[in-house]
Structures are given as C-alpha cells and as structure tokens.
Amino acid sequence: MPSHAIPPPLLRASPSAPAAFNGRRTPPRVRTHGSRLVVAASGGGRPAGRGMEQHHGDGSRSPVREKPLMSNIGKSTNILWHNCPIGQSERQKLLGQKGCVIWITGLSGSGKSTLACALSRELHCSGHLSYVLDGDNLRHGLNRDLSFKAEDRAENIRRVGEVAKLFADAGTICIASLISPYRRDRDACRALLPESRFIEVCLLYDCLSSYYL
Numbered sequence: 001m002p003s004h005a006i007p008p009p010l011l012r013a014s015p016s017a018p019a020a021f022n023g024r025r026t027p028p029r030v031r032t033h034g035s036r037l038v039v040a041a042s043g044g045g046r047p048a049g050r051g052m053e054q055h056h057g058d059g060s061r062s063p064v065r066e067k068p069l070m071s072n073i074g075k076s077t078n079i080l081w082h083n084c085p086i087g088q089s090e091r092q093k094l095l096g097q098k099g100c101v102i103w104i105t106g107l108s109g110s111g112k113s114t115l116a117c118a119l120s121r122e123l124h125c126s127g128h129l130s131y132v133l134d135g136d137n138l139r140h141g142l143n144r145d146l147s148f149k150a151e152d153r154a155e156n157i158r159r160v161g162e163v164a165k166l167f168a169d170a171g172t173i174c175i176a177s178l179i180s181p182y183r184r185d186r187d188a189c190r191a192l193l194p195e196s197r198f199i200e201v202c203l204l205y206d207c208l209s210s211y212y213l
C-alpha cells in the first residue's frame with residue numbers, strides 16, 4: 001500500500017454518523033479512487049450554524065440551533081466554528097482514556113525533558129497514548145521565529161498552550177515541557193481547559209528561584 005493510501009477502517013461509516021450531519025441537507029459522499037479519497041459534497045453547502053454543538057468548559061456539549069458561533073478575528077469577520085460528528089467523547093471512547101495536559105515547568109537543566117520522556121514511556125507501557133511537546137524541539141519548527149525576550153516567551157507559551165489543548169481534545173495525554181517562567185502565561189494555558197484537565201508540575205528547586213515571576 002502506498003504511504004499516502006487511506007487504510008480501509010477509516011473509510012467505514014460510523015452507524016451514528018448520518019444523524020450528525022443534520023446541519024447539511026445531504027452528508028458528503030466519500031469513496032476511494034485508487035489511492036485517493038474522493039469526497040462529493042452535494043446540496044446544502046455550509047451548515048449555516050444549524051446542528052452545531054456548543055462546547056462547555058467541562059467538556060460537555062449541547063446543541064446550539066439558534067445562534068451560529070461566529071467570531072471576528074483581526075481583519076477577518078464571520079469566522080465560523082465547525083464541528084465534526086466525531087467529537088471528544090467519541091475519541092475518548094475509542095482510546096479508552098480522557099485527554100489532559102501535564103505541564104512541566106522549570107529552569108533549563110532542571111530535568112524537564114528527562115521527566116517528560118520518562119512519564120511518556122511509563123504511560124506508553126501502561127497502554128496510554130501520550131505526546132511530548134518539548135520547548136526545545138518546538139523551537140525547531142512551530143516556534144522557530146521566537147526569541148527569548150519576555151513577549152516572545154509569552155507567545156511561545158500561548159502557542160504551545162493552544163496546541164496542547166488540541167492534543168487533549170484529541171484524547172491524548174499531552175506532556176508539555178517548557179521553561180515557561182511566567183505564571184501569567186502558564187495560567188492562561190490552564191484557563192484553556194477544564195480545571196481537572198490541566199496538571200502543572202513545577203520542578204520545585206527552580207520554582208523558588210527569583211527567575212520565576
């Protein structure tokens with residue numbers, strides 16, 4: 001099978017999927033064409049806000065039929081939130097676990113990466129899916145444009161907080177390992193998730209340092 005081919009299980013329709021497309025007149029038809037996935041979206045077009053679900057801080061969802069979730073972001077207007085029929089609870093059921101963020105903070109050399117890797121290995125051995133977001137590694141890609149001045153560190157943490165939230169939403173135990181010296185930046189990341197889904201591990205010796213604000 002070529003590396004880009006879609007494995008057959010992904011193409012199987014979930015029994016509950018059609019009901020979840022109630023925002024469209026017709027759900028899109030998906031079929032394979034050689035190694036390609038062909039999607040025919042017919043009729044109805046955008047869901048126009050109907051059949052959407054509102055996500056609450058505790059991870060629960062409820063249908064929102066009256067008001068589409070729109071935002072104005074910068075110069076762009078009418079940014080519409082799209083929900084997928086396969087949501088957080090379906091992913092949790094599939095994986096047999098709930099996603100969360102374990103945020104490891106501490107000075108350079110304090111053992112963050114070592115702890116993150118050890119934790120990830122233990123979780124893996126006990127059958128849990130985890131993923132390490134290491135500050136050093138992310139600065140090779142996603143955050144390569146950022147320096148170590150305070151505002152860039154803040155942007156660094158903001159981005160990683162958002163990515164970690166997505167990993168948790170995907171059902172993964174996301175282990176973020178960053179110096180993240182400013183409490184306000186870490187608190188902003190914590191605020192992205194329900195209280196019990198964000199666990200901060202502060203390598204204590206460094207947290208007593210005046211480097212931490």
Ligand SMILES: Nc1ncnc2c1ncn2[C@@H]1O[C@H](COP(=O)(O)OS(=O)(=O)O)[C@@H](OP(=O)(O)O)[C@H]1O
Nearest residue numbers: 107108109113135136148153156177178179180181
């Ligand atoms: N000036 C300066 N200050 C701090 N750190 C530096 C610097 N230059 C490079 N490095 C390397 O970058 C790693 C820290 O990146 P982070 O993204 O975790 O930092 S921060 O959270 O934005 O403060 C850090 O990795 P760790 O040692 O694993 O913490 C360093 O290897």
Ligand SMILES: Nc1ncnc2c1ncn2[C@@H]1O[C@H](COP(=O)(O)OP(=O)(O)O)[C@@H](O)[C@H]1O
Nearest residue numbers: 106107108109110111112113114115116136177
């Ligand atoms: N618990 C520990 N005891 C002794 N040495 C450790 C411990 N944790 C990490 N180290 C060592 O300290 C050094 C820095 O660890 P590292 O995980 O890279 O820190 P950080 O990611 O915070 O920069 C490494 O050489 C590592 O092997």
